[in-house]
Amino acid sequence: xxxxxxxxxxxxxxxxxxxxxxxKLCKPCFVSVFETEIHHTITTNALFHRGEVxxxxxxxxxxxxxxxxxxxxxxxxxxxxxxxxxxxxxxxxKGYRDDSLETVKRNALQYEMPLTILGYxxxxxxxxxxxxxxxxxxxxxxYCGVFRRQALxxxxxxxxxxxxxxxxxADDVAETVLMNLLRGDLPRLSRTTSIVTSTPSAVxxxxxxxxxxxxxxxxxxxxxxxxxxxxxxxxxxxxxxxCIYSPEAFRGSARALIxxxxxxxxSAILDVVRSGEDMAxxxxxxxxxxxxxxxxxxxxxxxxxxxxxxxxxxxxxGEMASMxxxxxxNDLAAENGLEVEITSVPAKKGKKNKGQPPxxxxxxxxxxxxxxxxxxxxxxxxxxxxxxxxxxxxxxxKHEIGVVDEAQEDSTSGVQGVTNGINKVNIQVD
Amino acid sequence: MATDDTIPITVEFSGGLELLFANQRKLxxxxxxxxxxxxxxxxxxxxxxxxxxxxxxxxxxMFVLDxxxxxxxxxxxxxxxxxxxxxxxxxxxxxxNILFVSTLHGG
Ligand SMILES: [Zn+2]
Ligand SMILES: [Zn+2]
Numbered sequence: 001x002x003x004x005x006x007x008x009x010x011x012x013x014x015x016x017x018x019x020x021x022x023x024k025l026c027k028p029c030f031v032s033v034f035e036t037e038i039h040h041t042i043t044t045n046a047l048f049h050r051g052e053v054x055x056x057x058x059x060x061x062x063x064x065x066x067x068x069x070x071x072x073x074x075x076x077x078x079x080x081x082x083x084x085x086x087x088x089x090x091x092x093x094k095g096y097r098d099d100s101l102e103t104v105k106r107n108a109l110q111y112e113m114p115l116t117i118l119g120y121x122x123x124x125x126x127x128x129x130x131x132x133x134x135x136x137x138x139x140x141x142x143y144c145g146v147f148r149r150q151a152l153x154x155x156x157x158x159x160x161x162x163x164x165x166x167x168x169x170a171d172d173v174a175e176t177v178l179m180n181l182l183r184g185d186l187p188r189l190s191r192t193t194s195i196v197t198s199t200p201s202a203v204x205x206x207x208x209x210x211x212x213x214x215x216x217x218x219x220x221x222x223x224x225x226x227x228x229x230x231x232x233x234x235x236x237x238x239x240x241x242x243c244i245y246s247p248e249a250f251r252g253s254a255r256a257l258i259x260x261x262x263x264x265x266x267s268a269i270l271d272v273v274r275s276g277e278d279m280a281x282x283x284x285x286x287x288x289x290x291x292x293x294x295x296x297x298x299x300x301x302x303x304x305x306x307x308x309x310x311x312x313x314x315x316x317x318g319e320m321a322s323m324x325x326x327x328x329x330n331d332l333a334a335e336n337g338l339e340v341e342i343t344s345v346p347a348k349k350g351k352k353n354k355g356q357p358p359x360x361x362x363x364x365x366x367x368x369x370x371x372x373x374x375x376x377x378x379x380x381x382x383x384x385x386x387x388x389x390x391x392x393x394x395x396x397x398k399h400e401i402g403v404v405d406e407a408q409e410d411s412t413s414g415v416q417g418v419t420n421g422i423n424k425v426n427i428q429v430d
Numbered sequence: 431m432a433t434d435d436t437i438p439i440t441v442e443f444s445g446g447l448e449l450l451f452a453n454q455r456k457l458x459x460x461x462x463x464x465x466x467x468x469x470x471x472x473x474x475x476x477x478x479x480x481x482x483x484x485x486x487x488x489x490x491x492m493f494v495l496d497x498x499x500x501x502x503x504x505x506x507x508x509x510x511x512x513x514x515x516x517x518x519x520x521x522x523x524x525x526x527n528i529l530f531v532s533t534l535h536g537g
Binding site: 003004013014015016017024027059061062171224225227228229232240241255256259260262263 | 444445446449501502504506509510511513514529531532533534535536
């Protein structure tokens with residue numbers, strides 16, 4: 001095949017075939033177009049405002065490394081006037097994060113950004129190693145996943161930072177759209193397609209409360225393929241680890257489907273993302289019901305977003321940890337059972353009636369409130385993390401208690417009910 | 431030594447794919463110029479060759495799926511996307527650099 005010339009400069013040899021529009025670009029033009037598109041995503045969605053401190057959820061992986069590099073470039077080029085810092089989460093699994101945290105430390109020097117590494121022990125009073133010691137190998141995946149979802153928000157709150165950006169890309173969003181579509185969960189689909197999420201009420205007496213943390217995804221429209229190519233052509237220093245391709249079976253299947261579709265019709269990924277956004281507008285009571293025109297089109301943060309081993313973890317830090325443990329357990333079925341049961345605690349009655357046809361689903365929005373214990377956004381009285389912590393702390397030797405104050409408060413009857421649910425679950429798992 | 435019967439090339443793995451090849455990021459090797467069907471060796475042949483002779487990891491399907499490079503793995507031929515070069519049918523030339531990059535691995 002004769003080499004083609006770049007569609008933009010018409011001078012250099014084309015090296016990149018863009019999945020979104022099949023355009024052929026040379027290396028410098030690709031780098032410039034990629035950066036410009038992210039700049040557009042940031043400005044059209046008004047993601048940043050001058051003077052803001054923004055924490056980049058950094059795992060050392062490709063997505064967060066590219067995000068850090070591009071944001072630094074754009075902040076300087078377009079004078080956003082934002083202060084960028086790196087925030088990494090260490091799940092506390094001996095030896096596990098060593099390489100990725102070393103990468104993040106190098107990134108901090110390369111991009112001249114201050115780095116904070118916070119451990120699960122600091123955030124929750126428990127390292128994952130300690131959790132495993134207490135609950136065993138079975139089911140610890142659930143803990144890791146639930147803790148990880150809140151870790152960046154809790155970490156940011158500690159630093160007094162009100163905005164966290166994550167490296168979720170178009171492939172991640174498309175995967176989540178498909179999963180929620182296949183589950184018939186339109187309310188969640190509506191929340192997870194949103195480029196910005198934050199607590200709707202945002203009323204907390206504590207200014208450092210993590211209920212006020214805004215989350216955004218500047219790479220939401222960027223193809224994973226282009227992120228990897230950008231990292232390659234810019235020679236970025238990132239860490240990849242033995243990610244097994246199917247994290248949890250369902251998400252893995254959605255992932256494979258996306259990648260297979262891309263091979264046949266590359267535009268499919270962005271098409272799924274757009275379809276997700278359009279469907280979100282149709283969901284009654286959706287935050288995007290105004291058609292995205294309304295300035296306050298900010299969806300509620302999604303506590304349940306992503307499962308164990310979700311792509312979220314890959315950028316937010318922790319997928320691999322849960323993944324490895326996941327794999328270490330042969331009894332996947334039992335462990336998945338635990339995840340399902342905890343998720344379905346409030347809906348138990350409906351699910352147990354095997355003889356009756358399922359009630360028609362309502363596509364009304366879930367009522368999202370705040371966790372009574374920690375204030376985190378939750379559809380339950382007490383969020384999943386606090387429920388799990390409650391269970392853990394109850395069984396911990398007395399003198400060690402006290403690291404996580406909020407979980408030590410008197411149990412309300414609601415908490416008791418949920419905790420009983422957990423006990424039941426444990427029996428089922430064993 | 432490379433003769434007309436073989437083609438010297440460089441093969442690289444990154445993005446986590448190196449983990450499937452005993453952590454080797456760069457290989458220099460020679461492949462036969464013509465394969466058993468008397469046709470020029472192309473990318474499809476190289477992939478099969480790597481799978482059969484160099485990949486010790488038993489998880490072959492993480493590299494090759496349904497007889498082709500697994501979707502989600504990028505192939506760059508001398509830095510150019512293989513889709514610009516004819517994909518599997520690209521006939522390998524002397525001194526070519528073939529890079530396989532996984533987009534599927536996490537960080
Ligand atoms: Zn160009
Ligand atoms: Zn809570």
